[in-house]
Amino acid sequence: MEAKPVPAGVAAGHPATAEVGLRVLHAGGSAADAAVAAVLAGCVAESVLTGITGGGFATYYDAASGSVTCLDFFCAVPGLDGDVTPGPMAPIEVVFGGVPMSYEIGESSVAVPGLPAGVGEVHRRWGRLPWHRVVTPAVSLARSGVVLPAAQARTLISIAPAMVPGVGATIYSPGGKLLEGGDLLFHPGLDVALDALATEGPAVFYTGWIGDQLVKTVRAGGGTIGPADLAGYRVLELPVERAPLAGAGVYARRDLNNTIPTIAALPADLPGLSAGERAVALAGALLNHGAQRVGDTTNISVVDFEGNACVITMTLGLGSGVWLPGLGVHLNSMLGEGELITGEPVPGQRMSSMMCPLVVIDDDGELLIAAGSAGASRIRTALLHTLVNVLVKGADMTAAISQPRFHVVADLAGGAPVAHVEPGYPADEVAALVAAGYEVRWWDRVDHYFGGASAVGHAGAAGDPRRGGVGRLA
Numbered sequence: 001m002e003a004k005p006v007p008a009g010v011a012a013g014h015p016a017t018a019e020v021g022l023r024v025l026h027a028g029g030s031a032a033d034a035a036v037a038a039v040l041a042g043c044v045a046e047s048v049l050t051g052i053t054g055g056g057f058a059t060y061y062d063a064a065s066g067s068v069t070c071l072d073f074f075c076a077v078p079g080l081d082g083d084v085t086p087g088p089m090a091p092i093e094v095v096f097g098g099v100p101m102s103y104e105i106g107e108s109s110v111a112v113p114g115l116p117a118g119v120g121e122v123h124r125r126w127g128r129l130p131w132h133r134v135v136t137p138a139v140s141l142a143r144s145g146v147v148l149p150a151a152q153a154r155t156l157i158s159i160a161p162a163m164v165p166g167v168g169a170t171i172y173s174p175g176g177k178l179l180e181g182g183d184l185l186f187h188p189g190l191d192v193a194l195d196a197l198a199t200e201g202p203a204v205f206y207t208g209w210i211g212d213q214l215v216k217t218v219r220a221g222g223g224t225i226g227p228a229d230l231a232g233y234r235v236l237e238l239p240v241e242r243a244p245l246a247g248a249g250v251y252a253r254r255d256l257n258n259t260i261p262t263i264a265a266l267p268a269d270l271p272g273l274s275a276g277e278r279a280v281a282l283a284g285a286l287l288n289h290g291a292q293r294v295g296d297t298t299n300i301s302v303v304d305f306e307g308n309a310c311v312i313t314m315t316l317g318l319g320s321g322v323w324l325p326g327l328g329v330h331l332n333s334m335l336g337e338g339e340l341i342t343g344e345p346v347p348g349q350r351m352s353s354m355m356c357p358l359v360v361i362d363d364d365g366e367l368l369i370a371a372g373s374a375g376a377s378r379i380r381t382a383l384l385h386t387l388v389n390v391l392v393k394g395a396d397m398t399a400a401i402s403q404p405r406f407h408v409v410a411d412l413a414g415g416a417p418v419a420h421v422e423p424g425y426p427a428d429e430v431a432a433l434v435a436a437g438y439e440v441r442w443w444d445r446v447d448h449y450f451g452g453a454s455a456v457g458h459a460g461a462a463g464d465p466r467r468g469g470v471g472r473l474a
Helices: 015-026 031-045 113-124 130-142 150-163 168-172 190-200 207-222 226-229 259-264 275-286 376-391 397-402 427-435
Strands: 007-014 055-062 067-073 090-096 100-104 236-238 239-244 246-251 295-301 309-317 358-362 368-373 406-409 418-421 439-442 452-457 459-462 470-473
Touching: 007 015, 007 031, 007 452, 015 130, 015 207, 015 470, 031 055, 031 113, 031 130, 031 190, 031 295, 055 113, 055 358, 055 368, 067 470, 090 190, 100 150, 100 207, 113 406, 130 190, 130 239, 150 246, 168 439, 190 207, 190 236, 190 427, 207 226, 207 368, 226 406, 239 376, 259 275, 259 418, 275 295, 275 376, 275 406, 275 427, 295 452, 309 358, 309 368, 358 376, 368 376, 368 418, 376 397, 376 406, 397 452, 397 459, 427 439
Parallel strands: 007 459, 418 439
Antiparallel strands: 007 295, 007 470, 055 067, 055 309, 067 236, 090 100, 239 246, 246 358, 295 309, 295 368, 358 368, 368 452, 406 418, 452 459, 459 470
């Protein structure tokens, strides 16, 4: 596959997030510098979707060597201190995609955060600019606040039960009315926490004063995080797997939703199939026999002027409804999302995730696409549709991400599998799905349920309009 060079650019879930990344690139920063700056900006601008006490994964492509590295800085199960029995969590119900789902929040839902350590490790390995230079843009955003996109305001409606308890009410529902698109989103005190991160480094969240505050806050409500949990946290380097697709290779970690094996299961002659045959093949590979899950997630994709790429996907879960006093920091709710815990939880154990930041490289080792997605069990769906749209259908990145999608779910009762389909999806492809035995459920809108991809590649840069995302070329 012959490809033109990938331009430098940033794709993210909010215009302010992307703008921060671009400014860092133009200031001489690497893809890693820009991605870290954008991630921290996202903790301000996209707090409906993520936060500084969450966790995530990074995939980095080094243009000089053609190597790919995957890092795990997801949340960990607490309990290494062994001196506290967890109290009960608070059950909530969230309606997503028209389906009520049960979750649990509160102090006992808070897992050991990985994001501060993760961005610190990404910067240590591949950053060029001084640490404080990549953190201070987020401090400035936190001091001014940002405009809430309409798409994220719609998400806020769905997850309000996790966002408005306690301090969250003053931030997301001032005066008792949920923020709407165009309203100012402001977190009093978040600039203080981010300034501490800039001046004292990531350790302030683990062995410093913010870590102490986190332990006190969580334990006051029956949670178990202790000093040993925080001090023992480490970023992990993961094996990188490859799947062929349309004459290229897709590289990423093995996630809970098996994105790389799903891509590998696609027919080798996918580009030669008819549109209907291709839709059926894609549906068959995507068929998901697991439970559906909702979570607050966002993604940053960056390519720098040297052709290096850094993709970071991060999440807070739904959010625990627990905030660090005076710091505007919402704590994660990972322990309240049962599908992320495989087997009996073991203190110190890294939790599982469906996040899958990836890069696509041609047979000559040249970068084609750097991409990731939000959307829990729909992450894989959004990524596959995006990659197929670019690599097989030849769409530019904006069209590839904004075009209607379908998401396939197995009927656990043994009935026909269901294809959830956005309006505008080609009728001939839907007819092929029906003929192949899928029950089609049409949605009345293009919706954040179907994921939130962001990507930079030879086809341009784009964020997902379903979640207020944007792409910007440098």
